[in-house]
Amino acid sequence: EIILTQSPATLSVSLGERxxxxxxxxxxxxxxxxxxxxxxxxxxxxxxxxxxxxPTDIPARFSGSGSGTEFTLTISSLQSEDFAVYYCQQYKxxxxxxxxxxxxxxx
Amino acid sequence: xxxxxxxxxxxxxxGGSLRLSCAASGLSISANYMAWVRQVPGKGLExxxxxxxxxxxxxxxxVKGRFTISRxxxxxxxxxxxxxxxxxxxxxxxxxxxxxxxxxxxxxQGILVTVSS
Numbered sequence: 481e482i483i484l485t486q487s488p489a490t491l492s493v494s495l496g497e498r499x500x501x502x503x504x505x506x507x508x509x510x511x512x513x514x515x516x517x518x519x520x521x522x523x524x525x526x527x528x529x530x531x532x533x534x535p536t537d538i539p540a541r542f543s544g545s546g547s548g549t550e551f552t553l554t555i556s557s558l559q560s561e562d563f564a565v566y567y568c569q570q571y572k573x574x575x576x577x578x579x580x581x582x583x584x585x586x587x
Numbered sequence: 588x589x590x591x592x593x594x595x596x597x598x599x600x601x602g603g604s605l606r607l608s609c610a611a612s613g614l615s616i617s618a619n620y621m622a623w624v625r626q627v628p629g630k631g632l633e634x635x636x637x638x639x640x641x642x643x644x645x646x647x648x649x650v651k652g653r654f655t656i657s658r659x660x661x662x663x664x665x666x667x668x669x670x671x672x673x674x675x676x677x678x679x680x681x682x683x684x685x686x687x688x689x690x691x692x693x694x695x696q697g698i699l700v701t702v703s704s
Contacts, residue, residue, distance in 0.1 A: 512690075526691060569634075571690055
């Protein structure tokens with residue numbers, strides 16, 4: 481099983497600032513790493529797949545990077561609608577696993 | 588527009604059974620990789636089961652032998668048969684779908700399953 485460890489657990493950021501979220505995997509994940517956003521009472525929303533590919537409906541301020549076991553989600557300039565919990569997920573091997581999440585809150 | 592609508596949740600006693608359904612519109616479940624993901628209220632996401640490449644299935648260890656995922660392509664509906672339910676199965680269950688390998692861009696609204704006496 482691949483364990484994903486996200487840090488920090490909570491990130492306090494001001495509007496317009498940059499947010500950097502980390503996800504560390506217990507084993508190498510060549511490409512199969514995704515990021516999701518979840519707001520209270522809502523289902524998760526896919527932001528990034530394949531480490532760095534953004535679906536067409538996701539704003540360009542969201543970007544993913546990393547390799548091996550270290551991955552990053554960057555939100556270049558936080559908007560009010562970006563305050564949420566963010567999860568990474570690996571889909572390289574069974575079982576599929578998610579990180580514990582990072583809550584991005586208003587500073 | 589894609590819609591995934593879960594039904595069948597509710598309150599059930601430990602040891603009981605429930606069948607969740609996920610009715611899809613705007614996509615073909617036979618053409619998608621389909622999965623169930625659950626979330627204990629206030630906690631993180633946990634993948635439960637997936638069905639792919641026809642009738643291939645996979646499960647998280649904690650539900651193996653108790654849960655069964657299946658789909659009825661004629662009804663465009665995904666199912667999760669849950670037997671021998673335990674208190675730790677209490678969660679919101681989401682149905683999810685994707686045309687890509689197992690990263691999910693379509694989700695239902697979720698359905699709450701509460702296992703309690």
